[in-house]
Amino acid sequence: MEKESNKKNKCWEASESVKQIRKHARLTQSAVAQALGVSIRAIQSYEQGWREVPTHIMVQLLVLAAAHHTGASERAACWDVTRCPPERQALCPCRRTDGRLCWLVSGRLCAAPSTSGPKDVQRCMECSVIKQILN
Numbered sequence: 001m002e003k004e005s006n007k008k009n010k011c012w013e014a015s016e017s018v019k020q021i022r023k024h025a026r027l028t029q030s031a032v033a034q035a036l037g038v039s040i041r042a043i044q045s046y047e048q049g050w051r052e053v054p055t056h057i058m059v060q061l062l063v064l065a066a067a068h069h070t071g072a073s074e075r076a077a078c079w080d081v082t083r084c085p086p087e088r089q090a091l092c093p094c095r096r097t098d099g100r101l102c103w104l105v106s107g108r109l110c111a112a113p114s115t116s117g118p119k120d121v122q123r124c125m126e127c128s129v130i131k132q133i134l135n
Helices: 002-024 029-036 040-048 055-068 086-091 120-123 128-133
Strands: none
Touching: 002 055, 029 055, 040 128, 055 086, 055 128
């Protein structure tokens, strides 16, 4: 019973994120569906929490949000935003990028080891780098 409740809570959190990202990008459900290559019904189901949002869809939504963010070029690198210590930066694969699309980099140190799934995406949604994009 507790496991089912946990799953519903995670589904609800993801659905709120889908809605928040879509509204931030000022896109209709139809436009998001077209951009992601899914049906409008799928977007509605994600937003209502009827369907679990696949990880790849959440990542694509974050890319859409970043693409529609007006200050994308002025945004600080993830290691500056999170105040990541230099010794950790040296080991992080995000350091090989400009640090603005860090959630797309596999093996980033802010993610749990060998994690690539809903928990990883939820962690990204709570990150100050993503919050900066969504504001």
